[in-house]
Amino acid sequence: MHASLIRRQLGGIVPPKIATPSLLTSGSGSSLTPLVNFYSKLPKGPASAVSGGGIKARYFSGKNASAAPLVWTILGLFTFGYTIDYQKHHKNHPH
Numbered sequence: 001m002h003a004s005l006i007r008r009q010l011g012g013i014v015p016p017k018i019a020t021p022s023l024l025t026s027g028s029g030s031s032l033t034p035l036v037n038f039y040s041k042l043p044k045g046p047a048s049a050v051s052g053g054g055i056k057a058r059y060f061s062g063k064n065a066s067a068a069p070l071v072w073t074i075l076g077l078f079t080f081g082y083t084i085d086y087q088k089h090h091k092n093h094p095h
Helices: 003-012 019-026 029-040 056-058 068-092
Strands: none
Touching: 056 068
16 A cells, blocks of 8 residues: 555544644743643543444343344244245155
8 A cells, every 4th residue: 555545544543743842842831732722622521322333232232132133033044944945845745
């Protein structure tokens, strides 16, 4: 991969470079205002609960957890397979 492609993909993950060595070693407190402004905009407190999607989060986690969809899926597959096997048996072995 090219360096510019990687840099573009990671652009949203890596924070902006606002704390340069020249700002931090200059000694003046006013030059740290961009750094203070950046950190003051970050959310404070505990992280919010992640409401994940997908089958596991929807049916097996949370207040409405149930294994019924899994049981019905297994029973449906068994019924479908049994029906196909039954039809093939009667096709090849007439009674």
